[in-house]
Amino acid sequence: MLENVVVVFHLLGALGVVVLVLLQQGKGAEAGASFGAGASNTVFGSQGSSTFLSKFTGILAACFFITSLGLGFFAKEKAHQLSQAGLPDPAVIEAPKQKPATDDVPVLQEQKSGSNTTDVPPAQEQK
Numbered sequence: 001m002l003e004n005v006v007v008v009f010h011l012l013g014a015l016g017v018v019v020l021v022l023l024q025q026g027k028g029a030e031a032g033a034s035f036g037a038g039a040s041n042t043v044f045g046s047q048g049s050s051t052f053l054s055k056f057t058g059i060l061a062a063c064f065f066i067t068s069l070g071l072g073f074f075a076k077e078k079a080h081q082l083s084q085a086g087l088p089d090p091a092v093i094e095a096p097k098q099k100p101a102t103d104d105v106p107v108l109q110e111q112k113s114g115s116n117t118t119d120v121p122p123a124q125e126q127k
Helices: 002-023 052-084
Strands: none
Touching: 002 052
């Protein structure tokens, strides 16, 4: 239940950060700022150190990071519970080894007799 609440806040926080970042203007967004006019050369711009939108974006980004850590904690706990329940860790599971297919291949009686190579005619040279 708590995990679902954290997921909802995480998604809302992500959407909120995206919207707030897209709403804000950059420091040199004015037409005159690109040609050296205005107070664009000051340390914090003409509006002071920060606006309401930038402060709220920072707070929302911090909440987003906290919910990310919370979701990581929930995922770790869920994996730990699965390993305690006797289920194997998916990262450790290996594919079953296949036995060689030599037993499935039919062998002729002539091949079973051994390595008798005297029956093979010698190679003839072509001229």
